[in-house]
Amino acid sequence: MSPTGDKNVVHRPGALKQQNKAFKTGRHRSQHEIKRSTQGRVADKKHARSLKRLGVTPKQNRVNTAVQIRKQKLQANKEARQTIGAIDGVPQIITVIPLSSDVNVFSIIELLTNSIDDTKSSDIATECGARIYTCPKLRSKFCFLTPPPTNLENILDAAKLSDTIIYVISASSGISIEGDYLLDLINVHCLPGSIIYSVVSSSTDDSMSVTSSTSRHSLSRNLERFLQKRFANVKLVPLDNEQDGQRLLRKLTEQKLTKPTKKCLRPYLFAQTYSYENPKSSISTLKLSGYLRGIHLSPNELVYIPGLGTFQLEKIEQHQFQRDSDGIVKPIVEKVYLPQPDVQRSLAFEADIDPSINYQDQTWPTQEELEKAEIEHAQIKKRVPKGTSEYQAAWIVSDEEEQDFEDDDEEQQNMVTANADELESIQLNQEEYEEEEEEEMDELVMNPNNYDEKLDLEEDKQTLKKIKEAKLDEQFPDEVDTPMNIPARVRFQKYRGLKSFRTTKWDPKENLPEEYGRIYQFPNFRAMIKQIQTEQEDNHEKQDHAQVHSYVTLYIKDVPVNRFEPGHHIFVSGLLPHEQCLSVLNIVLNRTNDSEIVLKSKERLIFHVGFRRFASAPIYSQHSHGDKHKFERFFRPRQTLVATCFGPITYPPASVLAFKEFPDGRQELVATGSLLSVNPDRLVLKRVVLSGHPFKIQKKTAVARFMFFNPEDINWFKPIELRTRWGRRGHIKESLGTHGHMKCQFDGILKSQDTIFMNLYKRVYPKWTYEPFSIQQHKEEDMQ
Known part of the structure; x- marks a missing residue:
């Protein structure tokens, strides 16, 4: 009954009434109770379902998968060994590169080819500077390449297409500066399938002098530690006598051959022999013979020869080796592949210009402009004081050169001139200045070929100027001074402001050159790359392609006749x-x-x-x-x-x-x-930053100066957002006076030591x- 005596009123607890926590009946069991109820049994099906739900494979399945993958890799390596490096297959290309100045590479190859005593072995020197060594005892065939140490391009080309690279290091002198430089180049640019580091105790000459075993081991260990700091899994192989040569050849025979991805994308060939059909003419058909590697090659495809260019194929001859009555193995033409004129790829290098698209004016010079520039370069005219010699005049920078140095955008040449009324005063001032200087200046014809033939001081001056500009750009990124003699709306007419560099839209097809x-x-x-990879896989089944790992002769038409240096290796890539x-x-x-x-x-x-x-x-x-x-x-x-x-x-x-x-x-x-x-x-997008300084500050409002110098420019750039060095953002409200002062509004209180910036952007294109x-x-x- 309520205190008021009314029987119909129900008592309700207040906000401070105690609420006891409910007892969790049946929701939890202790570990002891679980073990006692299950009696050691495990729910296998429930555990398997949870593993499947979590994406975890059972242990036995993982073991079986690993065994299958291992067997597949062993089978693939076995098939590769039966083709590349086998006595009846394609020779294994091995490039021998010395990393020391006192290493004789030819003595190294003589040591390797003479290390195994086999009367049936053969050693043939090809026209392109290669040594093909066939060893029936090891049932292997090797092709040793020794590119000239002075020809960097040929060394890189040989390393790209090699199956193995042997670096030869002298234990007495170590790795030279040139060898260290070459080692970095090859490691970054054209890492082959396998690398062997071989060390010789001394210079490889006829005497083959050998140091004591203790000093030899210490020197080799120091070299190995030095290489292990830069490359992983480096182990030096000694190469001082015939026993070491036998071990190295067996290592080449038994090693695992891996192909980098870039070698599997296109066909390539090392030419064992080459000849021109008409060597007396300037252009002739070049015949290259060798083993085709990588993938199949179609006669309709184009081939590239490093140092010569891109060419079409006249035909491809696929050979098969047969032994004649004299016991000499000779290649016999098995099949000839001819190109189809309607399918053969064109040598077109540039596309035809679409007349419906309005491109900008062309920027590369014409032939007439080049001839005119040569004449002007031969006779340079400069305005110099009277009595100035040619030597003294060479140090004077002309107005044109100074303008080119200061403005690398080359915008002044393409800039649209302002109205005559706006620039009339500037032109009058320039004419008055030229009239005053005309009496004291004289024109002197300069011949730069007679000035400091042995020294290039101009290059040093340009280098020093470039270093100073780089330091200045690093301290003040993209900041430029607003010109006082040219309106800013004319100087920066190709630039625009962006509300947000990340989100603002910019049409990539707008005003293309x-x-x-x-x-x-x-x-x-990316879709084009996937389509080409699919086409390559389909081409393996076609019969109009020269088969990979076959000995072929490529007839490449319209090749400039060139006399290669002795020992120069010729490579062809599809x-x-x-x-x-x-x-x-x-x-x-x-x-x-x-x-x-x-x-x-x-x-x-x-x-x-x-x-x-x-x-x-x-x-x-x-x-x-x-x-x-x-x-x-x-x-x-x-x-x-x-x-x-x-x-x-x-x-x-x-x-x-x-x-x-x-x-x-x-x-x-x-x-x-x-x-x-x-x-x-x-x-x-190239950014240009125009800077100004606060002149008068009233909390969030400030008067800025030195960004522009006339009210017309202020009104032109008024819609562009402003920012400060300390993170304030604002905009231009109005122009004050006629000297470029402007009132600006910001989102916070501006400090007197702050700087005001305006970012302008334009798109730049490669030349x-x-x-x-x-x-x-x-x-x-x-x-x-």
């Missing part, structure tokens, strides 16, 4: 579809650890992309995510950037080496990397500077 009409583009580059065409390559580059050269954007470099070499002047951008990437003016040491340049289409994986070529012909490795993509739509790097061109440069 005319060079982009001459290149090939793919709607989806090209995949569209790889003879030109496009835009995007390459991820990492600066080498020992390179301290500052590389400027649009500076000429020599690239080794896969199996091809060419020269180009790339532009650099940040290696970032998203659809827009910031342009970098300099490629500094210990930095990773993406280089964009014109080049032949290449499908990844493809390793890349970048060399800097000096005026004396010397090359230095500056960066290594790999091919990222072939994509002309990669947006590389048309592609140059194929050929043997003939290399010879002409050496002769000069």
Whole structure:
């Protein structure tokens, strides 16, 4: 009954009434109770279901899978050994590279070929500087290559297509500077299937002197420790006598042969013999004979010869070895493959320009412009004070040169001139200045060929200027001064502001240069790669292809007649579809650890992309995510950037080496990397930062100056957002006066020591500077 005496009123507890925790009946059992109830039994089915739900395979199934995979690998290795390196198959290509200056490579090969006493063995020297050694006792066949130590390109080509590389090191002198440099190049660019490090006790001459076993072991151990710090699983193999040679040959016979992925994508061939049908003419058909490797080769495909270029096939002869009545084994033509004219790939390098697309004006020079530039270079005219000698005038920088140094954008040449009324005052001031200087200045004809023939002081000056510009750009990234003699709306008319660099849309097909009409583009580059891989798998079953691992003779038509150096190895690689065409390559580059050269954007470099070499002047951008990437003016040491340049289409994986070529012909490795993509739509945006300083501050409002110098420019750039060094954001409210002062509003209180910035962006494109790097061109440069 309620206190009021009303029987219908129900008592309700208040908010402070105690609530006891409910007893958990049947929800939990102790471990002791579980063991007592189960009596040691295990629920197998329930455990199996839980493992299946979690994606865990039972142990016995994992063991069986591992055994099957091991058997498959052993079978694949056995099949490879029966083909590559077998006495009746394709010889194993072994490149012998000395890493010490006192190592005689030819004595090493003599030691290996004479180490096994077998009267049936044969040792044949081919026309291309190779030694083919057949050993019936080991039932193996080897092809030893010894590229010239001075020919870096030929060493890299031999290493790319080798099955095994033998590095020979002298225990007395160790690894030389050149050998260490070559070791890094091969390890980064063209790592083969297997590597053997061999050490000799002394210089390999006729005497073959051998040091004591104690000193030999200590020297070898020190070399092994040195190599183990840089490479994994390094073990030195001694090579001093015939017993060591026998062990090395057996190791070559029994080792596991692995093929890198890049070797399985395309056919390739090492030419054992070569000849021209008409060696007296400038262009003739080149006949190359050797074993076909990689995949099958169709006569309709194109082939690439390093140093010569890309060519079509006239026909392919597939041979079969037979022994004649004299007991000599000779190749006999078994089948001939002829190309189909309607299916054979074209050598077209550039695409036809689509007249329906309105491209920008072309930027590469015409032949008339080049001839005019040569005449102007031969006779340079400079305005110098009267009485100035030719030597003194060479140190004076002309107005045109100074403008080129300060403005690398080359925008002043393509800039649309402002209205006559706006620039009339500027032109009048320039004319008055020229009239005043005309009385004291004189024109002097200069001949640069007679000035300091032995010294290149101009190169030193340019290098020092580039280093200073790089340091200045590193301290003040992308900051430029607003010109006072040119309106900012004219100087930066190609730039635009972005609300957000990451999310703001930018059309990749907008205002393309005319060079982009001459290149090939793919709607989806990755889908194209998958389609080509599928086509390659289907081609293995076709009968109109020369079979892999067969001895063939390639008839390559329209090849420039060239006399190769003694010992030069000739290699041929087949090209995949569209790889003879030109496009835009995007390459991820990492600066080498020992390179301290500052590389400027649009500076000429020599690239080794896969199996091809060419020269180009790339532009650099940040290696970032998203659809827009910031342009970098300099490629500094210990930095990773993406280089964009014109080049032949290449499908990844493809390793890349970048060399800097000096005026004396010397090359230095500056960066290594790999091919990222072939994509002309990669947006590389160059940023320009205009800076101003707060003049008067009233909490969130400030008056800024020194960013612009007239009210017309302020009104032109008014919609673009402002930012400060300390993270404030704002916008321009209005112009004040006629000297470029402007009132700005920010999202917070501005400090007097802060700086105001405005970011402007424009898209930049690589320059048309592609140059194929050929043997003939290399010879002409050496002769000069």
